[in-house]
Amino acid sequence: MRQSTRNYWPLRYTISLIERKRLIVNTRKAGQAGIRDVVAASTLWAPLVVVATTWAAWRDLLPTNLPRQWGSDGVSSTWPTWVAIALVALICLGSAVTATVALRPGAARSRRTTFLWAGFAAGLACGAWLLVAGSTFSAGANAEPEVGAWPLLLMLLMGYGLIPFLIAHRWVDDAPKPPAVVVTFVPAETGAWITTVTVPLFALTSLALLVTAAVLFFLAVRDGTAGEDLWGAAVLAVLSVPMLAFARLRISADWRGLKVVTGILGISLKTIPLIAIESVRTETLEPMHWGGWGYRFMPGRSAIILRAGPGIIVNLTNGKQFALSLKAPEIPAAVLSTMIASDA
Template identity: 25%
Template structure:
């Protein structure tokens, strides 16, 4: 029996977009959409713009105006934090105002733009419920922050010393409740529009001899820029732990810092870099540490396709994603990926280089298993192996 080994050629080797922060794909061309889809997408984006950016900024401006109007009646410094029923954190009125202005405005811009631009991260236009969620989350978070700023300031009106400020009581809960209420309303007011990427390309046909086996291996890995960002995060946390140790020695603060650093390292090493293997038995995706691992046996596969993947719009972000009823996405960048559809409709989506070869191998395994892949390519399709390294062993 002969065995064929197919190794994926990475984007760095083949001139791909691995150096782009998140794949670097251009915004979708409207020509890819039907007139009705273009109309629905414009309507959905307009609603998301209002819910996720304009209204949150209006809340920030309104709360800032209230704080400015009260400035003559507030002590300076003002109380910003309470421990129990007594204030224990203070700042000047100017610093307090700038803090809330920065938090509220920054969150509005961050979440609002993510919600708006999430659909523009692929060469195939996609708009999903995640865009509605992020726009609503923007209004929820910003409203909660700014209502809290107004309520805590109200407690200090006409006080000469902020240390006399009373217990904020229900102010935090009320702020959160108002934010949640407006966010839920914003979510349901937005139109229920979903525009999926069109079906991907069917894999080219890979012919195997009766006694020939084939194995394809590849990797799902973060882009270079994303990797450097993660390295910077770990380095900053390590530097913070070192500074705490130098300033205070071994104590609870140091253990908290070390615990947080360990947690981040474990999460990154188990959820950002995966090895992928496809053969006649199906496909297996396993992290560098061996866990977590995801498998799709060949008997459980209904369809294999290669298409553009938009991590945010389809999966709610980058990394290892699980959505109940939809499946698992291991998506580190925007761009070409392998999408395996199970018989129950759940997906296993991977942003992996040379996805076409993996898809062709799995389709060949399905045919050998006596099951023609759904919508498979014509029998006279050919398999182009110029981007692969092949070895034959007898």
């Protein structure tokens, strides 16, 4: 018996280790960032470090104004050096903070996409700084900056987001699906579901557009011109409006149907009467499958995509579809399905 016990002890020890490892894996919070995700997010701080380092090394050698545009005869317009460094540093810092926030478990589904776009913004800002400041520094104190090959570096850095995108883990939803939510109404009873959805990415993008528009407007006033700066400020201000609209949405599902209203501007984005709804289901929505983020229109279907992840798909009686991103889509889907069944 003793010999038999000694022979089986390694097997029992191995099983114990396997069960312990399985327990650790199963009790780990869903969506928790791994080492690769942390490393990927860390790379988004590199553009800010590059900008800060070059600014510290070059600031005593840079003039008051840096080139902003080049024409056939050389530099065609300039902007204050402090405006350039402040705007670039703000974009790089915002991108790095956005990537760091994406490490929270709730952002796991869209983490890689966030890294991709944050890297694009940071790389673009860093490349623009190296273009205007690097060309000035390399030209010397008494020479006019030449654009040279610096735009090639800018184009290369625009793809910087691919680095954290490829490093980070790909999201795999292996968690067991919860049972379907069932809502039951007694005769003559009705119900309603209302929620407010906030999307920080749209809010930050709107803020960045408004800040850039304000800078361009300042440059136009300073130079006393009404040319490209003023037009650029106007275009960016207009583009900030839809971003601001999608920063906060109020969504309701009741006996009238489904309604989506902008929480800040109060504009109705989508209203679907209950009589026009054939069925409702929950599904994981991928932005690329629906044409991207925001309000998307495609033949036979439309969608309001705020993030990659859960949402509802509404099948209409006319054969079209409407998709909407929601963190907890089970309850509104159940409310609408119950309303449809009660009216049938």
